[in-house]
Amino acid sequence: LPTRSSLDIPYSEAALAGVGPFVEQFAAGAGLRAQVSYALQLCLEEATANAVRHGAPAGGGSLPPVLLELRAEAGRVVATIRDHGLAFDPLRAPAPVSPATVADAVPGGLGIHLMRQFCRDIAYEREGDTNLLTLSFPA
Amino acid sequence: MIETEELAGGVTRVTLTGKLDIAGANTIDLPFIVVMGSKRAVIVDLSRVSFVASMGLRTLIMGAKTVASKKGRMVLLSPTADVEDVLLTSGTNTLIPVLHDLDAAMAAVTA
Numbered sequence: 001l002p003t004r005s006s007l008d009i010p011y012s013e014a015a016l017a018g019v020g021p022f023v024e025q026f027a028a029g030a031g032l033r034a035q036v037s038y039a040l041q042l043c044l045e046e047a048t049a050n051a052v053r054h055g056a057p058a059g060g061g062s063l064p065p066v067l068l069e070l071r072a073e074a075g076r077v078v079a080t081i082r083d084h085g086l087a088f089d090p091l092r093a094p095a096p097v098s099p100a101t102v103a104d105a106v107p108g109g110l111g112i113h114l115m116r117q118f119c120r121d122i123a124y125e126r127e128g129d130t131n132l133l134t135l136s137f138p139a
Numbered sequence: 140m141i142e143t144e145e146l147a148g149g150v151t152r153v154t155l156t157g158k159l160d161i162a163g164a165n166t167i168d169l170p171f172i173v174v175m176g177s178k179r180a181v182i183v184d185l186s187r188v189s190f191v192a193s194m195g196l197r198t199l200i201m202g203a204k205t206v207a208s209k210k211g212r213m214v215l216l217s218p219t220a221d222v223e224d225v226l227l228t229s230g231t232n233t234l235i236p237v238l239h240d241l242d243a244a245m246a247a248v249t250a
Binding site: 013016017019020034035038041042045046049096098099101103105107108110111113114118 | 165197
């Protein structure tokens, strides 16, 4: 069974759309339960979308692709997302505000909240010019 | 994929199929909003949706806002357990009612 896999994600919407299928294929190959596969796809789509959509400095510039690595170990799956974009610690992001009615709702802004709820552990480090986000899941 | 069906009492059932991930949400965003713009009593059937993440929630909330702006009503019908978990965790169910029974959904959008 494949227990390690990685994906380069250039800074484009088209590349982001490939994250879900990549993670789903890894989960199927590693024999993960459907619920774990769902949580992995959800968290990694949110994490990589944040990095790609919000991580590039103003004015653009050419950043190397975001690197997503997955590995299945005894009893857990660990995902790392490494990028060279703007420093951003999702653990310090404010909780989303709950609107009173749908008319008050501002679509979006739920990704980090969902990511934190659907993984088992999450850690952020800034190493030099690199954001390193590590998420773990029960296998 | 998106299918619409007119039910009794001016109610429209909109059935979505597949994954509402980034690719899926991008695909249905426009047709979904077009349908929502023309209806006032809408049941969005999620029983064939296998995955929702924040982009899919955004699509649903945009649709609900469109319906609400015309004083209409929209509810979500029969999400799978995994999808419902995301709806509850995100608080989406506090903005758009989530129901599991078609009769109850019909009553909710025509009340």
